[in-house]
Amino acid sequence: MIVAEKKSINEIIETIKDYNKILLLGCNECVTVCEAGGKKEVGVLASALRMYFLNQEKKIHIDEITLERQCDHEYLEEIRDRIDQYDAVLSLACGVGVQFMADKYLSTPVVPGVNTCFLGATEKRGLWTERCQACGQCILASTGGICPVSRCAKRLLNGPCGGSTKGKCEISKELDCAWQLIIDRLKALNRLDDYEKLADIKDWSSDRAGGPRKVVREDVQE
């Protein structure tokens, strides 16, 4: 899932303070799971903002809606008949939702209320860790299911660097060395021969760093 974290209330106030009528828009998907932008967070943020502006004696009206998804035309259409009532939308969706919204409703400013961080997993409540950088050419089959692209600080594809010490990454002692994890896992799977093989040269043109990508599926019809 996409993992995001809440922006500070001061940053949010700075981005919305010049508007009078604001739609605070949550999303029921990833940002709900990572407790950054779901219905609950919309309610808490709306109350905090109302309180702040009341104390400032500034009249700001905030409405709250949480859509099923903000990255889908179908759900964004649900606010079409009321979007013109607002001076701005404060979106708690990930950056995809914010942009989709901005594409769709050209005359309404949309500002983000969260920082989109990475593709990750929920380790436990309150802890999410990065697991994938959407490189577009998955190599997990040869690395024991552990991703060196997202979990090795140097994105090394053929074993650890010289800085790996006692299973920890040289970038931070708090981080496991991804390659140590890969070797341990391959050992456990009795697949250490995968480690001996030189990885194919990776085609980084399919990585998201090469510019925006599209996935077109002809087997999926409109």
Ligand code: SF4
């Ligand atoms: S190899 Fe690429 S697609 Fe596979 S998990 Fe890692 S970053 Fe994601």
Ligand code: SF4
């Ligand atoms: S110590 Fe391990 S995880 Fe850290 S950069 Fe080197 S190989 Fe990658």
